[in-house]
Amino acid sequence: MVIFVSDKQQDSRTRLLDSALRVVRAKGYSATRIDDLCSDAGVTKGSFFHHFRSKDDLMLSAVGHWDTMTGNLFAQAPYHHLDDPLERLLAYLEFRKDLLVGDLPNFTCFAGMITQEAYETRPEIVAACERSISGHAATLEADIREAMSLYGIQAEWSAEGLALHTQAVLQGAFILAKAKGGAAIAAESIDHLVRYLKLLFSTHNQT
């Protein structure tokens, strides 16, 4: 929230999109009411339907909003400066761990949550979530590929697959965190992922 939400007093449209990220991550897609979004955004229903045709229309835009917000966040993150591509990847995961602060809905993934709920009923929205998740994974893929050639890894797994695996671990970590009611278990899962990557790229273990 504190991270992903734009400045106060944005225009109504942006405030509604910000509210969608907040409220949906707390209550889920179906349970989120249009009135919830309006009151969270401090906006009336008339304004809502001026800017969006329907709830689903807003949600589709909200996925795009999520994508640009997170895109900016990771683009500005510190881990890109490192020289070694493996170090960049590991620093990315440290950065993900640093984001595990505040209440749980603060750091869980909007796209992942919606994918779960909307899978059967809103294919368009799920497709947008897929593009967001895969697009983010793609930003790791380059580093992974570079690390593979730098460390001379000839593997039966692909850079793309490993990048997606990191996202799977993160998504799963969020669920476990919700189940356990705390971020600690999520951090532990990320630690396991870091350990895996280190083992994978240690020169003794080329598979």
Added chain:
Amino acid sequence: MVIFVSDKQQDSRTRLLDSALRVVRAKGYSATRIDDLCSDAGVTKGSFFHHFRSKDDLMLSAVGHWDTMTGNLFAQAPYHHLDDPLERLLAYLEFRKDLLVGDLPNFTCFAGMITQEAYETRPEIVAACERSISGHAATLEADIREAMSLYGIQAEWSAEGLALHTQAVLQGAFILAKAKGGAAIAAESIDHLVRYLKLLFSTHNQT
């Protein structure tokens, strides 16, 4: 579904619980209507409210139902016969891969889905899901502990933490599968997890 659903012509109560597992995994918790469950179970609303006080009451029972169904499934699974505890663990994951068949809602985790959606609003139900997930993880913990001592692993990670990590990977794999619209990516994530465990327990890599 084909796996987790009891025989036809059970009593109405059991049919409603089976329907809950099916319908919720397809449509999500909030989007599941009582009428959906009734028509899926071939039962009337009157019958529903004869057996359950409310929707939430049924859902709480459904988590217990899920727990016993999956408990039986894994108790009867073939991987327990192996002598080596690490082999048992790896065979468990192969078994999980074998379960990735049919439509996506067939093999996703009821408890994990509900945890996502109900986290803020139904603490009791989430607590039941947590017990189910952690209880399942606990069945792996013994094997992990045994493998640690057999392979002489002195680690900074715990058997419990690693067991929970396997569940996190599975949960995340399900989300990615829904995003990508197929089970393949989930299998790939499980492969990465298997590779991690092998590296972790290979005697060259004691951390």
Added chain:
DNA sequence: TCTTCAATACCAATCAGTCGGTATGGTGTA
């Protein structure tokens, strides 16, 4: 005056839950 944005009252559909009543089968008793 025309367009953009927003406020409020309102509508129709949906949905969780209620309620009065029925069907069936078991048990005790004469």
Added chain:
DNA sequence: TACACCATACCGACTGATTGGTATTGAAGA
């Protein structure tokens, strides 16, 4: 055997609240 009595299971029309969406009006800037 026959009858009264009761409990469990079930039925489905109905209700009141919720909710997505609409219609109407107003206000401010260009």
